Amino acid sequence: MPDIKQITVALSRENLQLCTLPLQVNWYCPRCGAPRGDIMQTQIPMGRESLTVDFWVNPCGHHDNYRAMVSEAMTNGLNRRLQQVLNTYLKRGLVEDSYTG
Numbered sequence: 001m002p003d004i005k006q007i008t009v010a011l012s013r014e015n016l017q018l019c020t021l022p023l024q025v026n027w028y029c030p031r032c033g034a035p036r037g038d039i040m041q042t043q044i045p046m047g048r049e050s051l052t053v054d055f056w057v058n059p060c061g062h063h064d065n066y067r068a069m070v071s072e073a074m075t076n077g078l079n080r081r082l083q084q085v086l087n088t089y090l091k092r093g094l095v096e097d098s099y100t101g
């Protein structure tokens with residue numbers, strides 16, 4: 001029985017301009033297959049506002065970074081509009097080219 005969760009990650013580039021992206025992912029470590037850790041929220045300050053993103057610590061000790069999560073979400077078949085959303089962010093200069101695969 002797959003355990004699928006929705007997470008919100010941050011995309012950033014050199015000027016620290018940030019945007020967030022919801023992703024659907026299978027909640028298992030891609031390296032060892034163990035369940036990922038509990039999802040928590042944190043705030044990233046951004047000028048007068050702040051962005052809320054999810055983070056987690058995997059009990060197995062393997063670390064997931066946001067970039068890897070985007071790559072995983074792109075290929076797991078659960079995020080049909082992801083490429084389109086990333087293209088929109090790219091056009092607005094909010095993400096690096098490498099995010100568009």
Ligand SMILES: [Zn+2]
Pocket residue numbers: 029030031032033034058060061062
């Ligand atoms: Zn692991």
